[in-house]
Amino acid sequence: MRRGFQVGSAIPCVTKDTRRGGHGVSMRFNCHGMNFFKSAMRVPVLRNHEENPERHASWLELFFDLAFVAVLGRVSVELAKSHDFDTLIRFGLIFIPIWWAWIGQVFYLSRFDTDDLSHRLSSFFQIIVLGFMATSIPKAFAGDVTGFVVCYGLLRGVLVVEYWFAGRHIPEARPLTMIYSRGFLLAIGLWLLSLAVPSPFRYGLWILGMLVDFWTPNFCREMGVKYPPHPMHTPERFGLFTIIVLGEAVIATVGTLTGMEWTLPAAVAAVMGLMLACTIWWVYFDGVGAAEHRVPKSSDDVNRYRAWLYGHLPLHGGIVLIALGVERVVVHPLDVLKGFEAFILPVAAAIVAVMMHVFYNSTVTKEVRQLNQNFTMPHNLATGFMILLIPLAGFVPSIWILGGALAGMGAHTILNIRGYPEEANAIANRH
Known part of the structure; x- marks a missing residue:
């Protein structure tokens, strides 16, 4: 069996793989004071796809996706209330960042997932944020976008911290992680700045922020080939x-x-x-x-x-x-x-x-x-x-x-x- 959870050192335990399909990295907890946190926290690693060619989505990733089901469900409900052109434009402005927030985590985890305690806690935090984002959707369609923007900024902020942390511990991947973290941080700034700008000009900052997000990977094309996402x-x-x-x-x-x-x-x-x-x-x-x-x-x-x-x-x-x-x-x-x-x-x-x-x-x-x-x-x-x-x-x-x-x-x-x-x-x- 692969390494899994060890809840206490005084009681023998059977460890098991915590990933669907038996693939990926799992954890072993040691409960002697600070040793517990040291063993549960791992630095990011650059995933070797050749060593794990049959990697599948983990149970945590599937749980994470369910939070997006709640958000998309609210979007669908609001979209069904009106069918005019303005509503469809708002749908595009709201749906694209939701989709992009999901994309960001997919590609980060494809390269640097460790499934340690910090990753699980950050995933749970994002699930909570997504819950609040779902509740903000009706107001966002009505024109009050503050809650939606803050939630989106938090989701992207977690991703920036993750890339910064990965670059700090993986020197060979640092050019890629620094470009991503800086570009995404700039986009977050534009989104938050939009809260101080009246409508409809704030949506121009949204579009500019999304363009920055979408264009950022173009600055590291060679690194994307050198360290590709899992096939x-x-x-x-x-x-x-x-x-x-x-x-x-x-x-x-x-x-x-x-x-x-x-x-x-x-x-x-x-x-x-x-x-x-x-x-x-x-x-x-x-x-x-x-x-x-x-x-x-x-x-x-x-x-x-x-x-x-x-x-x-x-x-x-x-x-x-x-x-x-x-x-x-x-x-x-x-x-x-x-x-x-x-x-x-x-x-x-x-x-x-x-x-x-x-x-x-x-x-x-x-x-x-x-x-x-x-x-x-x-x-x-x-x-x-x-x-x-x-x-x-x-x-x-x-x-x-x-x-x-x-x-x-x-x-x-x-x-x-x-x-x-x-x-x-x-x-x-x-x-």
């Missing part, structure tokens, strides 16, 4: 977050149907909405392999890796908006939706479909893409069909738009079932 653990984490937002879509659909009097068109629309979520799952995990292992080994790989990484932002946001669109269809299945809400579902579905192409292109090499041109053409046609639904949204009953979106993603699913040509698979497996 299996990181994609798995993104897959788990995708399941979370798909789960929110399912909850929204079921919740809408539960709170209304059933009609046949509404029930059909709900079933179609659930089937749409299933097809998205199929194409994401089995079709384009977006959660399969990947690691940047060159500058070109870094570009493809970042296309895969940042492509998840519109994917996850699009899935949330699909849930909103399906909710409107379930309530008004035979009506022609008017105004901005008519376009929510087709636009979101088209975005999700386009992102599947991005994931495919970021997964396979140029050689494979050229070899597969004839094979992938039907996928292009299916996505093109989904894009054509957008101008029709204001003229046909909403259930037909939902049916078109389901037909498009269903076509992708059926095309994925047939698999890829053997020669293309042979080339893909070599890279």
Whole structure:
């Protein structure tokens, strides 16, 4: 057995691995005064992916993700209250930092996770902060963003301290950790400064802060290749977050149907909405392999890796908006939706479909893409069909738009079932 918890030295204990799948670093506690804290606290280490190629998400990481479920749940509730353009803009301004806060911890833990006492306490602290962030969401949608900004600043502040601490103890990784900690600290400053600026100018500082956050990794591209995120653990984490937002879509659909009097068109629309979520799952995990292992080994790989990484932002946001669109269809299945809400579902579905192409292109090499041109053409046609639904949204009953979106993603699913040509698979497996 691997090392685990030893609660007291006077009583013999059986130690066990504290990580799911038996992978990772665990702890042994010694309860003799200060020795307890010395043995429970460990300095960060640069994870060697070759020694642990089958690393999976830990139980603590899964628990951490559940806190984001609470936050995203509140976002979905507030988003469903109004469907005007201003609400959707606020959704983007709120959803992006939530997503980025999750991303920050994923990549830090992929490189430096030790699963010691300090990490567990910091994770619990962040879970508490996320709880308060969830309660601040209604006010943030109403324009009172103080609580939301403070919570986001605390989450990012923990990450800055973690990178600073890692750089202090790992000299070879210090160039990377210093760039990250300084860039992220600057972004935090912009967010906190926004509290002193009236609306709408404060949102300009939010956008500037996010641009600083997003651009900071570009200053250490070579270090990102030298010390890459774990090739299996990181994609798995993104897959788990995708399941979370798909789960929110399912909850929204079921919740809408539960709170209304059933009609046949509404029930059909709900079933179609659930089937749409299933097809998205199929194409994401089995079709384009977006959660399969990947690691940047060159500058070109870094570009493809970042296309895969940042492509998840519109994917996850699009899935949330699909849930909103399906909710409107379930309530008004035979009506022609008017105004901005008519376009929510087709636009979101088209975005999700386009992102599947991005994931495919970021997964396979140029050689494979050229070899597969004839094979992938039907996928292009299916996505093109989904894009054509957008101008029709204001003229046909909403259930037909939902049916078109389901037909498009269903076509992708059926095309994925047939698999890829053997020669293309042979080339893909070599890279």
